[in-house]
Structures are given as C-alpha cells and as structure tokens.
Amino acid sequence: MCDILDGLRYMHNYPIPIPQGDLIPENILITLNGTAKICLFSFGRVLTNLPPSLALNVPTGLLLPFRWMSPELLVDNQQPTTESDMWTIECVCYWILTGLVPYSDHRKDLAGIETLCGQPPGTLANVYYGLGWITNGIWRIIGRCWNRDPLQRPSALELSNLLKQLEKSKIDWLPVEVEDLAGKVKAIGFEAPLTKCIAIWSEFHWESQRHETDIHLEMAVHQSTYDPNWYSRTILVAVKVVGDGPIDEKARALVTSIRHEITIMSQLDHTHIVKLLGIDSSYDQGPSMIFEFCPGNTLDKILSQSPLGFRDGIKLIDCVALALRYLHEHKNGTIVHGDIQPANIYVLPNGLAKLTNFTCAFQYVLGQPTIGRPLSATISAPVLPSLYVEPQCYDEKPQDHLRTPTMAGDIWSLGSIILSIFTGTFRYQRPDIYSAQIHQGVSPCDLHGLSVAGHRVSSLVRSMLAYEPSKRPSATLVLDRLPVIE
Template structure:
C-alpha cells in the first residue's frame, strides 16, 4: 500500500508531461489566401511541393510537414517518459524490498532480545557507553532509560535489591541481562534541592571521565522521582567495608593504601586537570565505591561546584565529621576543603573508626579531635591502628601515612598540602601491582 502511494505521484507526473507535450504542439493552421505570397517566397521542400505551389496555395504542404514533426515529438516524449518511469519504478521497488528486509531483521532481533521477565536488554546502551569511554570522548554518554526497564531490572525495587541508602534515597542492584549489572540510585521526594542535585550530578558526570570516578550510564525521570544508573561496584562502599558486618577484614594494609591513592588521583584530576577546577564538597567513605578488585572510584557529584562559583549562593552542605572547619564556621570553600575530608578518610583507613563516634544520646566524639594528639606520638600511634592491620606494615610507612593525615586535617587551610603533594607522598608506599611504585621483595 505504501508503494502504491509512492507510485501515484509518479503516474501523475507522467500524464502531466504528456499533456504538456500535446498542448505545446504547434497548431495546424490553414493560412488564408493572402498568406500565399509569403509562402511562395520560401524554398520549396521538394519538386512535388513546387508543382503544388503553382496550382494552389501552399497551405496543404505546410500542414503535412507540421504533422510529421508533431508525430516525431510525441514518439520521443513517450519513449523518454516511459524510460524515466521505468527507472524510477525499478529504484522504488529495490528500495521497498530493502526496507522490508531491514524491518524483518530488526523485528527478529527484538523478539530474540525480549524475554518475558527481563523486558529489554541494555546491551546496546552498555556497548555505546564503553565505546565512547574507551575513545575518551566528551559529551553526552548517559542515555534515557525507560522506567519500565528499571522496574523489571530491580524486581520492582524490591527490598532484597537494596545496596545502600543515602540522604536522598536508596541505591538498588539492577540486572539488565545475564552478564550486565548496574546500580540504580532512586532520588525521592522531589523538591528544588533534589532536582538541583540530580541536574548537577548529571552535568558533572557527563563531562568528567576518569578511571577513579564512577561512570554514569543513564538516567530516568518518572513523575517527581529521579533515577541515576551507574556502573556496578561489586564491593560496595568503603563505609560498608570498614564499618559494616565485616569490620574491614577484607581490607589489608596494601589495599587500604591503594584505595587512598585511587581517591587522591580522582581529586587531583578534579583540582588540577579540570577546567575550571572542581571542588567535590562531599568526600566521605560512603561516596567511595569499590569494584571487584577493590579499585576505588569517587561518586556522588550532586554537591560539586566549579572553583570561582563556590561562594556565590552556595548552600552550606556536606557531612559532619568530614566538613572542613573554615567551611563549617565561615562558609569559605576551596579545594583545601576536599583535602581536609580526604584526611578524615585516611584516618578511617588507618584507625578503623567512624568520623563521629556516638558517646551518648547527646554527645559525639570527633575522630580528628581524638586522634590528633596520638598521631604525632610515635609511641602511641601503633596502639590506635585498626586491629585488623596492626603489625602488618612497615612502621616507617605507618609514620609517613600518619604524617600525611595530620597535614591534611590542619585547622588552617593554608597549612594543608595540595592533593598532588599528598598523592606523591603515598605512591611510594603502595606496591607496583596495586598502582604504586613500591617494589615488594
């Protein structure tokens, strides 16, 4: 039927062409007797024509010649029109056959990929993301994902699929096919703050691509609820590893130092290589995610700001225990605020305690306040180290990490080092196979 609709205009064009040909032919006019004088001045076409001119006016001869020319024109027009029409019909037929084949193949693939329980596969999305990431391209990597697909992948957001919970909502494990898993953050409640953080994280993670920064695969907007889909990090957050059921038992000294330099590399990229530089503003152990090999990646860019804009209508935000004192008390935000929070994370890795320990219903103890006097005393330092890693490291390395942590958590921002200096201080303490420069014998 579609082909018929395509052919009708072509037939119309052909008939129009023929009509124009007929209408454009010269009229077979019988010249009046007075025109015989003019005709007699023309060269006769043949001897027969000359004889006829002697007997009667040249009207009949002119009419015969004009009819012969007209027949030739009509014949040529018909041949050209039919040739053009035939060629166009052949091209349309080839196009229609090819289109049918493409539709048939696509329908076949769709039926093959659609499973009753899985709905749609995300493989094309993952392939597209991987190709763009490997090519190092900037721009829109995240894709729009249908809400029904997220429902199917998370088993309708079942409790058993919950990976963690934050201030804005929960994170769910999503299985899109047999091989591909992802993490879906569900931002509940709506409101300006939620919308602003959602858009902010989308903007930054689309721009930023680094091996130690979590990758955003897609997003979904469903009513007032927002969803962000990330790459799956199989070992969860650093917070769950250190303070969860295992209490850090899976994290050796070398793994902890590897996690520290991974996050230092992420911050160095944000502070030194982004243009303009970026302040994360929410460095904490729950925002540090670990993959199957304990590679650490920084996540949650909902509060991130560009340097130079951080003091313009920026609401005080962050997590108590990690927030730098100058930002908490005076609202001053710089890249040194991230360095302070990194120092607190380093203390968590070293000591195994939370940034704020609840002492009673009304009192909490700060890890920084409690640890500072002991970090600078070499005789006391080994006694406050996490029992899981105690006596498993070279004491010189322990003293050096403690010294770096002390510098990072200095109350005065100008006394804190740049994150680049922190990174170069830690790299020699990590074995080469874990991303450092230490040769282990």
Template sequence: MPYSRKSLVLSQLKEIAKNDNRPHPLSRDTVSIPQERMPTVNPVSHGDLLVVNNSFLPAGSAADLWLLQVEEDSMLLAKVKPYNLLQGVSVPVVKKVVRIVKDYFRNYGVCRDENLLHRLRKDFHEQFQTWASLSHPNLAAIHFVDSLEFTLFQEYCENGDLREYIKQVSSEVEYIGIIKDILYGIVYLHSREDPIAHGWINPGKIYMKGKTAKLGEFGLAQLVSEFPNLVPSISVAGMTRWTCPEYFNEREPGLSTTLGDVWSFGCTIFELTTGLIPYHQSKYDTQVLARIMAGDPPGDIKTQPPTSGQTLSVDYIELMQRLIAQCWLPVTERLSSQDLLRQFNQEARKLENFVPVLITALMPVNEIFKYLIHYGIVDMTPNLKPLSIDSQPFQSSGLEVYVGYLDNNTKVAVKLARLPGNMVRADGSNPLMAHELCVWSKCNHPNVLPLTGAIIFHGGIASVSPWAENGNVSNYLKMKKDMSIVARLGICIQIAEAISYLHGIGIIHGDVKGPNVLISGDGIPRITGFRQAIIAHPDSDLCFESFDSECTLHWAPPEIVTEDAGRTTHSDIYSLGMTILEVITGCPPWGNMRDYRVVTMMILGERPNRPNDHIPSGNEWADLTWDLLMRCWNQNPTERPTAAEVRDELKDILKESKN
C-alpha cells in the same frame, strides 16, 4: 622526496571498501613499515584488542587511519569501558599508524642517521604516553600507544575535525560552546602541576564528538621537525601560520609554551570566525615567517567579512575581536588561558543575554527532567529493561539504591535521593538530585564513577550508573580486614588522583568520605556523591535554588563545622586526609565518637589520635604518612597541600612501604 598519497587513496578506496579484511596495497611512499610487518587488522592478529571489524579511513596527513570496532572487553578500553554501557557489542576506536619508512633512516654516507629512528621512537613514546595519561571531557583520549610500530589507538570522534564541522554550525550559541570547550581543554593542560603546552593548536587538531570539541593529541609533525628530510611523508610546513612570534626567538627557538598556545588559540578563533587561515594573503611559509618577524598580526577580524558561510552578529564579531586581540598581545602582556577563560565566560553571558533557568523545588519533576535532558543528561528510560528494577532498594548515604539492567544485560545502579520534606515536593521534585546530575555529567576519569544517565522513577528523578560490585570503600574494607598496607595505599593514591582531577576541571566535591568512594568488581575505587559539589566557573544554562547544605561531621573540616565557611578545594583536602585515615585503619575518622564530641574536639583544635596499630611510630613510611595527614588537617586551610601533592607523596610512601 616529498610526495602525496591522494591519488593512491582515490584509486583504491572503492576496492578497500568492498573488502575491509584484505591487506591494503603497500608502496614505499605510503607505508610506515615494511609490508611483511604490517598485517591486516583483525581479531586474530590483535589478540587482546578484540577487533570485530575494521575499515580504512581516507584521512590523515601524517598517518594511515583505520576505524576499528572492538569488543567492550578489549584491552584498548581498559580505562574507559565503564563509559560505554550503551555501545552494545562493539565500540569504535581509531588506529593511527604513522607513515615512517624505517629503511629510510639507515646510514648512507653522512646524510642519514639510523640513530634518529631510535630517538624518534623514544620521543613518540614519551609525548603520546603523556597524552594517554590525561583525562578530560575536552581532550580526545589516547587508549594505547605502540611506540615500536609508531601506532596510536585513539577515541573516535564521529564528526571529524573542527575545520570541516564548523561549516555546518549555524548558531552563535553553538560557536560559543565550541570555543569554551577548546578553552577548557587548554586550561586543563596548562593547570597541571607540570603545565603542558600543546604547541600545535589549530582547527585540524580539534575533533568533534557530537557537539563537544576535543583537543587532539600533539601533532606528529612536531616530533620530526628537527629532521623533516628524513621523514618525507610527514609535512612540517604549514604550521607556521598558527605559531607565536616568540617561537622564532633566536635565543630559544622552537620552544613550545603555554602562552604560545594562547596565541595559536587566537589564530584558531580567527579561522573559525572568518573562514580564512592566518596570514591568508601570503601563499608560502617563507612569506608568512617574514610577516611574523616584521610584527604583522595574522589578520584583522574587523576588516575581513565572514566567509565561513554563516551570518554572525556585530556583537559576536566584536566579542571575537576582543578575544583574539588578547591572544595576540606581546608575550609579556598576553593573558593566561585561565584568565582568558574567565574573561570570555563573563563576556559571552552578556552577549547571550544570559538568564539561566532556576531549578527549584516548586518545579514539576517532568519539567526539571526536560531541562536535564536538554543540558545533555541521557534519558535512560528506553534503555532500561521493563520491570528489571528490583522492588527493594539498598539504603546508602541518603539514597535508595536499586538494581537494574540495561537492554544489553549490563547491571546498573538506579539511585533515588531521600531528602527532608522541605526539599522535595509532593510529586517528587528534587533540585539537589538535578544539581548532582549536572555536576556529575562533567566528569570523565577512571577514578570517578561515570554517570550513565537519568530516569523518572517512583515519581522522582533518579541517576543511572554502573553497578559497583564491592559497594563503598568503608564496607569493602570490613570484608578485607587483612588487606596489606601496600593495597590500602594504592586505594588512597587513586582517591587522591580523583580529587586532583576534579579540582583540575574546577569542581569542588564538598563531601569526600569513605561512603562516597565505590569499589568496582575489579577493585578500582571511584568517587561519587556530588550533591554538595560546587562548580568553580559554572557555564550551564541551569542554576539551582540554594538549600542549607549538610556536612558529614566525622570527615568535615573545622572551618565548615564551626565557622560556616564555604566549601573550597582546601576543605576537600581536609576530608581527603580523613578518608585516607579511614582506608588505612578500616574505621571511620574519630571512631565511634558522638557528633557533639567531634565538634568539641574541633573547637579545641584537636585531631584524631595516631592509630599506632596501623601507623606505627618510628616506621619510615608510617611517619611520612602521619606527617602528610597532619598537613592535610592544618587549621589554616591555605597551608594544606593540593590533591596532586597528596597523590605524589602517597606514591613515594608506597615505595617506602615496600622496602
């Protein structure tokens, strides 16, 4: 039967706090597995997890939570350890153990079915493994899934959930930033090749890391909605208030959709703005459901005074009302999350009297740097060891690259741009480097080199990022001339995955090529080089003075070289094709051909000759690869495949190459 663990937590919290390492008291009502199978979290029992400390968290309606401190080499951080250079000896991770009593599923007559446990475990693995594969700045990451024990290891968001955090927000600008964060996360889910409907959006499933809002994983209650009586510790009630009317459609009940997420987003904004839950006048879910079926809206922001403790302007209230009204339209008229984001960005700028700061080459370095730090770039000056930066740099793609070390002895690259004189003031001002830092800071993916921060160095602004032990992919391949085609295709897949990620968050790279792909010490390719990048829907307080952009002829598409067209996702695909050719052959596209000859070949509509030594005709995988490359190089940009399609086709080709 249903129960509450509140009294248990209150009575035992002090004892738990006194000794984090002792076993936590267990009872039938409060644990997910029998006592003998639930050892205390510690370094010995977790092996590769490398836990150095743990503490119980008095939160979680459907799971018991622990805050772990794990070493940077923990398997939990395998995908994210490059982003934790400043964490020191340990990184916080949340362990979430779902409260499911497995014995409760055993067959007792006809009322229970032990097969449901296996089904639940399968659904748990599929749903949360899907979430673990996602990567976006506005999604709370899942590091590891243990479906056997119904356990998740998640990113730690120190400011808790949005329902509590919003009570301390006093700035309308911060409100707007939070709403944008939520929308960016939703749009990322909905824009994937196979769109993902979250299905459980509400302020309690949105977490705050600093001032950044992150969508939490799919609700655990969603998994057990078909047999709630068999999982008494997990409440499936209460979510009705945030659920769209079509969810209760008799023809397709219980179907989560992307447009249903838009409705739930509207309910979330209503709660954040008014401090009232949807259908707040109805106490019970049955009453709420009756109102939904009658076509009643969840609330009216115009008639409800803000009770969240904040004073909001009339203009802000009206903007929220327009946003919510769009979310609560009938499903056939409701805007997509992508359209909603575009509309909201336009209206929010009007509300803010938005006048972005223009970064130009006439600005002093210190002033540009100040704006970058305000924007969110980390000032690494206090974290770099004094005198640790080498005096002699490497030269790479218009950059001076210096070796440096952080206080924790982490090796980093300090990169200073070398640009034409008309783009750099005498004091070192460099707006293109500032632009690159702003774009780069939006990225969070295993195949994108992470930005650690920036410093003022040699009179200019320099980026600080992890050191890539193996240099760029072009040089790496020269050292690995005997690398197998399987390994080369693996690199190509990861590069395509990075470009797919960038396009998914609205970034056009603009300069995809081998020299802009670095290889880490463990052989992972990571995209860098964002000086020519474009943000499709800029939301920054900064904008940048325009300069004539450069292109690298051997990788650039004909529409940019011969027609002066703007950079697009389609132009990235052409360059991606050239980069794939480079990885497979180990040579730059067009070989040693002079630039003027490359331009001539493009004007004539020619493409590189097929390198039969590396992509032999008549070989199944090779023919598939060459067909893919020719489609990437289609003269009509709109006929080129997407980055996700390139990635998926390469995966199929990789399988074929192993046969």
C-alpha cells in the same frame, strides 16, 4: 546567541582571521525579524588595512570598556585577537541569559581590577538556579571562555555547535553528552536499596539577602538492569532515585540537586570514579540517574567487618587520591567532591576503589578563587556533625553568601579516611564531641594513633589534617608522598 556566534565564526575563519575587537551589546543590532547582526568593526577594519609586518606593532587604542575586556588586553596592551573576542562574547552571552553586565556588583572603573585579580565576569550567586542553561553545558563553556590562558578558550565554532545541538534536544536542561535511557532500564522493585545518600540543601535569596530554611534531601541507590539494544545482553546498573517519603515541599530542591549532579557527572570519565551511563526521564519523581554497577561493597561496610592491611589500605587511598587529582585539575574547571567519606567509596573485588555520590559536588569557573566569594545561590552539603568534614564547616554561616566546598576540604576528608583505615578508634567516636574538638584546633592525629607510625604515612596524614586549609597539600602532592605499593 547563535546569530552572533555565526557572525563571529565567519570572521574568525577568514583566511586571515579578523577579530571584532569591540563586541559589546551596543554593537549588536536586532533586525525586525529577530536576527542579530554584528556591527561596528572598528578593530577589524583597522587590522585588515594594516600591512602584515605592522599588524602587531601599530597601536590602535583600546575601545572596549573594562567590564568586557579580557585580562591579556588589560595587562599587555595587546591588539584584540580571536581569543579575546571569545572572552567578550561570553560576557555578552552571560548578559543575555541573566540581564547582568560583567562584574555587575562593581563600578565600571573597578571592573578591570577584578579581572586582573582573577575574578570571573559573572557567577551564579544572584541567578535563579532552575534555569536550563546552568546545567545543559552553556554555563560550563562560558566558564571555559573566561580562562585566563587565551589559548585554552574554545572557538566560536565549538560554542556555535553546542548551541545548535541543544536546539535539537528534547530536554532543555540536559547536557548533550547525556543519553536519556527511558524505556531501556527495568523499573526498580520494592527491594531495599543498596545504599542511601542524605544531604542538606541550602539556598540564599540574593534580593532579600537571607538564608532560606535548609532542606534534608534523601536519595536511594537501587540495583536494576539496562538493555542497550534488543540484540544486546542485559547489563547490571545502579539507579539513583529520590528516596521514600513525601517530597512535596522538597520537590524543587530535589529536582535541582539531581540536575546539578547530572551536569557534574556528565563531564567525568576516570577509572576511579563511578561512571554515569545516562538518565531515565520517565521516572515519576524526577529523572533517575543510571550508573555503572560496582561489584563489591562500600568502604564503611568493609571496615565494619574487618580492618584493612597496610598494602590494601594504601592501594585504596592511592585510587581516591588519583580521582581527586583528576577532579581538582579538571579541564572544565575545578570540581570539588564535597562529601568524601567511606560510604561514598566503592571497593571492588580486586582491591581498587571508585568514588561515588556527587550530590555535594561543586564546580568552579576556570581560574575562579575557591574561597571567600558568593558563587552560587544554592549548595548541597553533608549532614553535620560528621567525622569526615574539615573544621571550617562548623564555622558560623556567612551572612551574605553560601559557603562552597573546597579542594582543601577534600584533602582533609581523605586524611580522615586514612585515619579511619589505620586506627582502631577513629570510626567509633561520637561525631558531635569530635567536631567540637577539631573546631577548637585539636589535631585528629593527637587524638588517634596511627598503626603505621613507622611509615612516612604519619607525617603525610598530619599535613592533610592541618587546621589551616592553605597548609594542606594538593592531591598531586599526596600522591607523590604516598608509599609505592608494588
């Protein structure tokens, strides 16, 4: 891949950029010493021979098969560009890494329709999830190259630089943004953890078309210290590690889940999201995750002690909604948290909040529809029944794929948290009875009266807890409709 990208970078950086225009596997030759070389410059040759005034007006015809074509070439019958080359080169990279051609589940004459419908050329639904390129940043940048907006795709130089950085990495699955802090973090002792995180690991075996047995994963968060340098002061940190108990049967799922969370967290930098500082690869039960330490307490513990006032509650909800807007509109592709509940929200002494625990998070390829398609061979989900998950989580499990978390599901969870803060009964109901009620279409707002009924919060919460996901507002609309607290 580095060889192909070096050749493409040379062409794209020419004084007058030259798109290759026909970059499919058949046009990439491998020499006896293993070097890849780009050949067949059909479009490149034509475009360089055209007068500048005619370069955009003289049709040259489309030679690329539909599987490899970017959407703008299909819709507008445009000339190939350096940006359309980047779409195609990532189709080639996906083929090299997986052995699957773009839109491998569709006939070649129907592949163009999938492109125009907004479907990406590939997913991880039938790819072995333990491969390093899924978590080290390669899959992420492949997704960026499949952006429907050509100007938002990365350049050949950016992709080439990433691959060369990864070549130097000692840990092949680790994103280049994440530092290994082994030897700098104090080993955790035998003290009780600050909190525990439990999730359900699900796997779908693509070849046999069957669901594997679900696995309960348990992680624990401990307080520790981190010494950045010998001359720096010690910093308090939170260390997320595998929980107590035997892990032999869970080892593969635990390691993959940890790597998945690391690659999600490595992309996040927001005031209201707990920051990942690095990992500790020396931990004996898989890498531990090192996070900034948050003073204060989780929302569930605060609510168990005393209710929040209106101003404090709205202030907290605003923080979580800001974090959700950042995640749902992330530049690398929508990130869904998947497990928003009071236990996963830190409330700081100043009343601001930070979202934590991204074990159940999922990132979509840019432009990828967020429902109804097989997208991944594995997924982590919250333990059910729960007071904070949308009714659709209780639907019968799909037979041919895993259900992935959605933005609408995050909005439902946030609406449930508002109920938890501003009602006196929501947190004390039985999750099994409540889940049966909402699955039948009963609105939580009809079961629990808000103590702020005189405010516009009431209508906002009702819209957030709409049974139909498409009727729920986006995080941006939630922010617009929240009362302003001076």
